Amino acid sequence: MKLCLFSTSLALSLLLFLNGSNMAFAQTANIAVGDWPPYISQDLKHNGVVSHIIKDVFAAMGMDTSIKFLPWARAYKHASAGSFTATGVWMHKTEREKDFIYSDAILNEQFVFFHNKSFNFNWNTIDDLYGMKMGGVMAYSYGPDLDKALEKGLIEMERIKHPKQNFKMLLRGRIQLNPMEINVGYSSLKKNFTLKEQAQITHHPKAFLNNLSYVLFPKKIENSKELVKRFNNALAKIKASGQYDEYFKNFEAGLYNK
Numbered sequence: 487m488k489l490c491l492f493s494t495s496l497a498l499s500l501l502l503f504l505n506g507s508n509m510a511f512a513q514t515a516n517i518a519v520g521d522w523p524p525y526i527s528q529d530l531k532h533n534g535v536v537s538h539i540i541k542d543v544f545a546a547m548g549m550d551t552s553i554k555f556l557p558w559a560r561a562y563k564h565a566s567a568g569s570f571t572a573t574g575v576w577m578h579k580t581e582r583e584k585d586f587i588y589s590d591a592i593l594n595e596q597f598v599f600f601h602n603k604s605f606n607f608n609w610n611t612i613d614d615l616y617g618m619k620m621g622g623v624m625a626y627s628y629g630p631d632l633d634k635a636l637e638k639g640l641i642e643m644e645r646i647k648h649p650k651q652n653f654k655m656l657l658r659g660r661i662q663l664n665p666m667e668i669n670v671g672y673s674s675l676k677k678n679f680t681l682k683e684q685a686q687i688t689h690h691p692k693a694f695l696n697n698l699s700y701v702l703f704p705k706k707i708e709n710s711k712e713l714v715k716r717f718n719n720a721l722a723k724i725k726a727s728g729q730y731d732e733y734f735k736n737f738e739a740g741l742y743n744k
Contacts, residue, residue, distance in 0.1 A: 520558035568706035586702035621652030
């Protein structure tokens with residue numbers, strides 16, 4: 487009788503263990519993202535190199551991933567309310583810490599000023615930009631220096647929902663500068679404009695921001711703190727293995743293009 491009870495208890499314990507393991511591996515991370523080609527886009531393989539990395543990090547944690555594309559402001563709003571496991575990718579701003587826990591950096595970016603070739607533009611410090619009119623995207627941060635000048639009204643910025651609209655305004659002379667991450671900018675130009683229009687646009691070689699971007703985990707979800715630790719550990723292993731560098735070699739080779 488004791489043997490029978492032991493066997494039944496062991497079988498039940500094993501079943502619960504296996505079910506628990508299956509639940510852990512079946513758990514899905516729902517990630518809210520904005521469209522940001524060539525790094526994140528529905529039109530790219532794996533939804534772009536950054537989406538690919540995020541998916542593989544969660545896979546290393548034993549989790550499936552569902553990517554949901556939203557306008558950036560809505561992605562932030564819904565994720566901060568706890569409607570998503572995380573949102574990506576975002577640069578660091580102190581005020582975002584009230585809503586989110588930051589992961590370790592997942593992307594290194596270079597932001598430059600795009601302008602018309604006909605506009606004789608040069609700059610050394612933020613002071614040189616005072617009085618100029620720029621195009622921007624809703625919910626975007628442009629780094630502490632430029633953000634501060636914008637908040638003080640020293641630089642005018644017209645913000646829109648879709649980055650390509652800023653290049654349209656640039657071509658029409660409605661704005662003087664379009665601050666964008668360099669690869670994102672040229673990706674938008676190639677996708678949305680004619681060769682003649684592309685030839686009218688250039689960028690200043692001096693970057694105004696070399697930036698790190700992160701995946702944000704909402705504080706309203708109780709297990710976010712533990713999930714961030716697991717995410718960072720998995721990301722660190724991917725970087726240490728050399729796999730992280732392979733993603734960007736493939737990115738530079740155009741292998742994410744459909």
